[in-house]
Amino acid sequence: MKYKRILLKLSGESLQGEKSYGLDAKVLKQYAYEIKKVVEQGIQVAVVIGGGNIFRGAQTVGSSIDRVQGDYMGMLATVINAMALQSTLEKIGVFTRLMSGIKMEQVCEPFIKRRAVRHLEKGRVVIFGAGIGSPYFTTDSAASLRAIEIEADVVLKGTRVDGVYTADPEKFDDAEKFTNISFQEVYERGLNVMDMTAFTLCRENNLPIIVFDMNSEGNLLRVVAGEEVGTLVH
Numbered sequence: 001m002k003y004k005r006i007l008l009k010l011s012g013e014s015l016q017g018e019k020s021y022g023l024d025a026k027v028l029k030q031y032a033y034e035i036k037k038v039v040e041q042g043i044q045v046a047v048v049i050g051g052g053n054i055f056r057g058a059q060t061v062g063s064s065i066d067r068v069q070g071d072y073m074g075m076l077a078t079v080i081n082a083m084a085l086q087s088t089l090e091k092i093g094v095f096t097r098l099m100s101g102i103k104m105e106q107v108c109e110p111f112i113k114r115r116a117v118r119h120l121e122k123g124r125v126v127i128f129g130a131g132i133g134s135p136y137f138t139t140d141s142a143a144s145l146r147a148i149e150i151e152a153d154v155v156l157k158g159t160r161v162d163g164v165y166t167a168d169p170e171k172f173d174d175a176e177k178f179t180n181i182s183f184q185e186v187y188e189r190g191l192n193v194m195d196m197t198a199f200t201l202c203r204e205n206n207l208p209i210i211v212f213d214m215n216s217e218g219n220l221l222r223v224v225a226g227e228e229v230g231t232l233v234h
């Protein structure tokens, strides 16, 4: 296996599957099995989940809800998703711990770096909920930050698209996929890998990102094994 400790970022939207809102049990199960395959190879797995399937802070613009309040609502949404994934993983025999950027004693542990690393060393999947616990950030930023803190080898961004393209492949037929691209080139071409805060954190700390299709069976394991799946940003 190429990577020993990974941080997997899953968007909230991906968890809604074919639905227009909320959680799809089928997708949860599918992702849990993908994660299990990797854990069985002795890989240490941390997960950051988004909340876009339930609530995004940006939705509050022009509404009666204050933006900061909205961002906290978004963070709580990520905890709902994290709890759903935790249960699904446990149901198939994977040991997990849920850590949150916002204190919520009854459902999760607070995020403490040394503790997170200890869980990983014991083979538990550590799920990070509530982003970084501060408004005006995204869960992509949380993924980059937590990955750096726990010294992960790589951030794996599981999406619907199988990598980084010269243009949006869902809109442009002639869009070409990169198998490999530098941080500098992503920046110069203005490509959308992660938001700028998240991207810059990875770049400044030399943390590679792999964008790949999480919905293809076995893909996560292939990425971890070092196969050329998706796009490596380095």
Ligand code: UDP
Pocket (backbone or CB within 6 Å): 010, 011, 012, 013, 049, 050, 051, 052, 053, 055, 056, 057, 058, 070, 071, 072, 073, 074, 075, 077, 078, 130, 131, 132, 133, 134, 135, 136, 137, 138, 139, 140, 141, 142
């Ligand atoms: N959020 C936040 N700080 C964080 C992480 C998330 O304020 O550190 C809020 C923000 O409002 C965001 C929402 O939580 O819109 C859900 O996260 P995100 O949009 O990143 O989820 P995804 O797009 O991955 O589903």
